[in-house]
Amino acid sequence: MYGSVYTDPNAPDVVETAAGEIITSDMPEHPDYEAHLVAFEARIDAGEKIEPDDWMPRRYRDQLIRLIQQHANSELIGALPEGTWIPYAPSLKRKKALTAKVQDEVGHAQLLYRAAETLGKPREEMMAELNDGSSKWSNVFAYPAETWADVAVIAWLIDGAAIVNQTIMANGSYGPYGRALKRICYEESFHMKHGEDMIITLMEGSEAQRQQVQEALNRWYWPLIMFFGPHDKQSVHTEQLKKWGVKPKTNDEQRQEFLGKYMPRIYELGLTVPDPDMHYDEASGEWRHGEAPWDEFYQVIRGNGPMSAERLATRRLAYDEGKWVREALER
Numbered sequence: 267m268y269g270s271v272y273t274d275p276n277a278p279d280v281v282e283t284a285a286g287e288i289i290t291s292d293m294p295e296h297p298d299y300e301a302h303l304v305a306f307e308a309r310i311d312a313g314e315k316i317e318p319d320d321w322m323p324r325r326y327r328d329q330l331i332r333l334i335q336q337h338a339n340s341e342l343i344g345a346l347p348e349g350t351w352i353p354y355a356p357s358l359k360r361k362k363a364l365t366a367k368v369q370d371e372v373g374h375a376q377l378l379y380r381a382a383e384t385l386g387k388p389r390e391e392m393m394a395e396l397n398d399g400s401s402k403w404s405n406v407f408a409y410p411a412e413t414w415a416d417v418a419v420i421a422w423l424i425d426g427a428a429i430v431n432q433t434i435m436a437n438g439s440y441g442p443y444g445r446a447l448k449r450i451c452y453e454e455s456f457h458m459k460h461g462e463d464m465i466i467t468l469m470e471g472s473e474a475q476r477q478q479v480q481e482a483l484n485r486w487y488w489p490l491i492m493f494f495g496p497h498d499k500q501s502v503h504t505e506q507l508k509k510w511g512v513k514p515k516t517n518d519e520q521r522q523e524f525l526g527k528y529m530p531r532i533y534e535l536g537l538t539v540p541d542p543d544m545h546y547d548e549a550s551g552e553w554r555h556g557e558a559p560w561d562e563f564y565q566v567i568r569g570n571g572p573m574s575a576e577r578l579a580t581r582r583l584a585y586d587e588g589k590w591v592r593e594a595l596e597r
């Protein structure tokens with residue numbers, strides 16, 4: 267039995283022997299583990315994609331489940347701040363575009379939960395962990411969307427930040443995640459353009475509308491800076507994820523790419539950011555930002571953000587109200 271688990275690269279990770287003993291193909295003490303790991307890492311270094319049936323170390327599988335599950339949760343919870351504005355959209359055109367965007371975000375969650383399922387974690391378990399608050403979702407969705415301008419800033423800059431992150435992660439080593447992200451990026455690009463169009467319209471409007479955009483940007487700026495995760499020195503997972511090709515660029519590299527793309531656009535539109543230290547560093551060709559409120563970030567990701575409880579309550583309500591549909595499908 268041991269032989270089949272450790273010598274067959276397609277063997278499942280966890281196998282129960284006839285004697286009821288649980289063994290995994292990721293037991294570092296097993297003599298074949300090292301050989302499997304070397305072959306696995308050589309495939310990654312050669313730029314090959316890892317597919318669901320391929321042998322992979324247990325930690326690779328666990329990291330991907332953590333990452334993809336959090337990403338899927340973020341798409342589902344992320345639909346809520348904008349979704350609550352659908353009834354108040356200022357025109358039919360905006361209402362149709364926002365409704366389509368919210369539907370897209372929920373669709374992204376479906377694609378991502380599916381990608382996580384290929385690693386062996388059942389969707390019901392992921393839903394239960396989202397509903398009981400034990401799994402994470404992106405910090406940005408724990409803040410309120412106070413005005414219509416917040417909806418515009420979310421679509422322009424949060425989707426813009428997500429495109430930067432996802433275009434990078436789409437080149438990662440796990441095939442199903444990369445393919446899901448490529449498809450998601452097409453839709454996010456459309457959302458970002460829709461957001462930019464809303465921002466330009468508001469900025470060409472009245473003084474009150476311009477002020478509304480500036481106030482919304484002031485609210486979202488620091489959460490956006492923290493969207494890319496802690497600085498590389500504080501990041502827990504980056505080193506391992508980079509080594510295994512899951513995360514081709516670090517948190518700080520991703521943040522820099524975002525600032526390089528969006529800071530010029532923010533200033534061109536006549537907007538500012540609430541960060542006295544923000545400046546362009548000629549020598550490095552990079553935008554330098556001030557220190558973000560990281561204490562707030564850690565509070566938020568532990569579930570203590572201003573809207574964390576309300577978002578979860580809405581999510582649970584939607585889950586409970588959809589119970590009859592799930593039951594009908596099972597019949």
Ligand code: BYC
Nearest residue numbers: 337340341344345371404405428493495501502503504567
């Ligand atoms: N928020 O070691 P680190 C969208 C956690 S939705 C919350 O650097 P990693 C949209 C991190 O999980 C798209 N938690 O982690 C939807 C870890 O905690 P655990 C959202 C965060 O994984 C609707 C700890 O901090 N995008 O665009 O190497 C409408 C240490 O961090 C955050 C994604 O989900 C955060 N921002 O790198 C509109 C991107 N950052 O797990 C728009 C996918 C860090 O040890 N995720 N943490 O308990 C990633 O790319 C990576 O997970 C991160 C973090 C870059 C975010």
